[in-house]
Amino acid sequence: MVPLRRRFEAAPAKWINRTIALGILVFLVLAPPLDAVSEFNLSQIGIRALWMGIAAASVVFLARYAGMVSLGQTAIYGVAGFTYADLVVKLGVGQWPAIFAGIGTAVLIGLAVGYVASRTTGIYFLMLTLAIAVIAYYFYLQVSEVSGQTGLHLDRAPALVGGDTISHPTRLYYTALLLSALVYLSVRYLARTPFGLALQGMRDDPIRLQSLGFNISLLRTLAFGVGALIASIAGILSVFFNLQIAPSSIDINQTIIVLAVAVVGGLAHLEGAWIGALVYSLLAEYTQPWAEHLPHALQKPLGSERYPTWLGLVFLTVLLASPGGLMGLWHGAVGWLGRRLTAGRPQPVQPELL
């Protein structure tokens, strides 16, 4: 009891956060065996929030550690998903070689795109990655050899993740949970390696880092490559989840949604990616039931079919009211509580990106 109390007093905010994170993790692991949520929610809310969270985590990683806000992550996960699906459906390649080929192709293309984009920063980088995302969409729409408008449909995912994931989502849920944890821990680890420190130095002052002998262009390219690796995991998971991929999976709406998820969760906090994805999944599934009760005059602009508008409004509100996102609000509140509990001690400063 005493050491626990001492730990709490040393850093109350950290203690509160860790306790809550542990609680959430235990809940997430035990939810399926305890039937805590229905199978529908496990799949449509749980798995979707986890894979979208990984996609958004690639945005957060680039923004948080390299200062690059990217709209190109859908293009990258599209390349991974389409390559995997193409190899399985059209060429009859085995599941696992196709998965690794998909991830490998996406990372290579990510490195190439990163090299082109590495010379630009800030809003130029944002514009260029958006252009690349839209070009990728039109590429898969127009080139019928790799996709065409109807996209690709798979019979089943690998047996390891449950085969028919639509009827039996539990295994895919645990896969997505495990991969999410892996991505989270890897990025946290990477941030402490010399490479991660160099990225953060570049984010804060590229010119100073360059004068210390670092190759800025190479750092940006490699960062984009790491982002591409994370995004391609999300791309493969999305194909497992939907058992199909079409150009509409990577259209501009999806591109904006992935960015919105990252911003709503909070660009300065990696765990925000999954929080934002949870908000998105809840909106996507549950706007319809309660929006039906809105007055008749509001049905057309805000009614049951209008969940993109609701998502846009949440995105807009977060940008206007709390640029740090939901996790920014959370850490602000917990930090304030911690300072109240241990008055007088210096607290670590949270980075603000927007």
Place this chain on the structure above:
Amino acid sequence: MPLLGFGVLAFALAWVAYKAFARGFGVEGGAPDWIRVTLAGLTLAALYFVIASGFTLIFGLMRVVNMAHGSLYLLGAYIAFEFQQHHVVSWLWGVVVASLGVGLVGLAMHQVFLRWNQGQELRQALLTIALSFIFADQMLAYFGGAQHYIQAPGAIAGNVDFGIFCTTEGIFGGTCLTFPAFRLVVLGIAVCVALALVLLIRRTSFGIAVRAGVDDPAMASACGINVEAVNAIAFFFGSTLAGLGGALAGAFLVIAPGEDADFLLKALVVVIIGGMGSLGGAAIGALALGLLETWAPQYLPGNWSNYSILLTFVLLVFVLAVRPFGLFGRPE
């Protein structure tokens, strides 16, 4: 890398010339087709210029990347269409109402969402992205998912007969080189817009205020220029140009959900090539993109024409490799 860029450009032009003129310059060769395709490319470029000039004007003055520019374009097209359908006004009035209406929407957007966070470029870009997302869904709610076309007025709805490259055979006797008159009108309007913009920026006191605001907002403000008002007017003008582009495009391109993203891409590519904030750059970028988009499907070897979208990416890559800030862009 620059040499490779110019080499690829030279090869592409030589390839188009070879495909177009290898069989001579007469009727039996590819010359009439080349003229038709090139004119189509030029009119497309004209449209892209109208839209991208508004985008680049707003950026040049305020450093605001208006990611909702594509939405304003589509809104202009829908307003012009609705006015023609339900209020039975002439085509010209539809265009005027659509342009000014979209200008007002843009002005409201600037006053409510962008004015108070001037200087926070990334936040402003994200705000306009959020707005474009809402706009797209609301336009889907109110205008539906169907494809629409605007009727061009009777006088310019047909084809222009140039009276050259005439053939003597055929069921109807001779046919000559023709081209849709409306597209030529769009080309003319774009040239007028370009001239008006250049005169506005170079010759009027408003233009002087704009240029002063671009170079040094604080100093311009100290000299008694109301920079806030100049910004608001510029945002109105820039949005008006997007609306004008939409109203014009509705008569020869399709109006449908998704076109907003398409034209945001066009505006982005044009200004990334030409350089943000430069009108001349927007003109060069629009020409390059317009010609690329019409030449590529026509002159690429048959089974490659599906891949023509990738050429847009190649164009971007080569321009950025040679000049990271675009052809006429300035580093920050």
